[in-house]
Amino acid sequence: MSKDFSLQQLRLFVAVAEELHFRRAAERVHLSQPPLTRQVRALEDSLGVTLLERTSRRVNLTPAGVVFLEEARRVLSTVDQARRAAVRAETGQLGSIIVGFIESAALDLLPQVLPRFRDQFTDLDLELREMHTSEQCRQLHERRIDVGILRPPVDEAGLEVTVLHANPLVAVLPEDHPLASGPVALADLAGEAFVMYSRRLGEGIYSAILQSCLAVGFTPRVRHEATSTPMLMSLVAAREGVALVPEQFAFTRRIGVRFAPVDDAAAMSSVAIAWRTGDSQPAYQALCSIARQVAGKLKQPMFGAGST
Structure with a gap:
């Protein structure tokens, strides 16, 4: 009966299979040769198949080893992707964010904020919803949006509000x-x-x-x-x-x-950004920071006689 094997055993097997030499594989993974050999044998025992043909002069993959090498690479790649995804999610780089905004923000603030935000959070799914301030407050409390760009004053109970x-x-x-x-x-x-x-x-x-x-x-x-x-x-x-x-x-x-x-x-009239108290994420903080930088540089429109 097959036994469970470890990711470390997969990595060691891949190193040997690619080098076709135990000593070179051991040097590659910064491990001495005897424990490397033991781990590869333990992997074969757990699978109940022979993956490598060993002679005093060379190492070759068996037909089962050829197939298993391809699958092992796929498994390790998936694990690495999962690890990177977890890190990106923890730092706000992955996932989704729903942003409510007032109509006027679409005319000056958002066109400058969004490209900079997307450059920083390339894998984040961003959804925008135009709505009045009162609706934004309601949907923030109902967890239907994550961040609101709105006009104070608002009832700040349960909300963290920063004037832009x-x-x-x-x-x-x-x-x-x-x-x-x-x-x-x-x-x-x-x-x-x-x-x-x-x-x-x-x-x-x-x-x-x-x-x-x-x-x-x-x-x-x-x-x-x-x-x-x-x-x-x-x-x-x-x-x-x-x-x-x-x-x-x-x-x-x-x-x-x-x-x-x-x-x-x-x-x-002020414009502010808001999210639920205690629910701050790195993406929210970054959006706020970018919005404040942009807001600080916005220029007033030029008026002339007869402008419409």
Whole structure:
């Protein structure tokens, strides 16, 4: 009856089979010849077959040895691959990561972050899902996403949140609005009706706009709440109100509206990265580090009269 054999015995047999010489094989594996010979004989005993024909002058593989050498190489290669995979998984180099992100991050942050992240984690399966901040928080807690790129403030219970940078807010005005040539002072919008992002979906941007307006002495009169950026832009184009949005949206052309820089330092909204407390992985840390580096170098868009 065959017995179990060890990976070490396989490695020693492969060395002898490739060298066809016990002394050279022993030198190759940094082992003296007698224990090498004993281990190869033990392997043959465990298999119940002869793998090597030995004479005083040479060593040859038997037909069984030829077949077993091929399989032994395959087994050792698989074991080495498994070892490397385990190490990569431990260091975050292998596996999967699901990242939620807000719409504005796709306009400036992600195009610069993702190539650098993929260069570092070539074997990591990365999945991206666009969603509002509130949905990201819910899916983080439900373990449906691993990392979120969102806008604070958020309920940080159970989450580790790191602010990446702050975005200036820009005014979105109907194209024939008297202030459309910009820049505008935030206080100049005090008498306007506002189109705001839905507070239910985007507490962060809603709060940033509200606090910015309060800082210059007025509460925005909200006529409509929009559930998406296209809806918000359409309502402004239809002269249903003005809006404030993160500066990234000024990179995109929108029919019927003009973007104007806001000449108030208080008009800001932060972007952050978050994951579950105690669930930090090397890949999460690397993504955060790259995002912070990129965020620190982002430049504001250039506004000119008549820009759309």
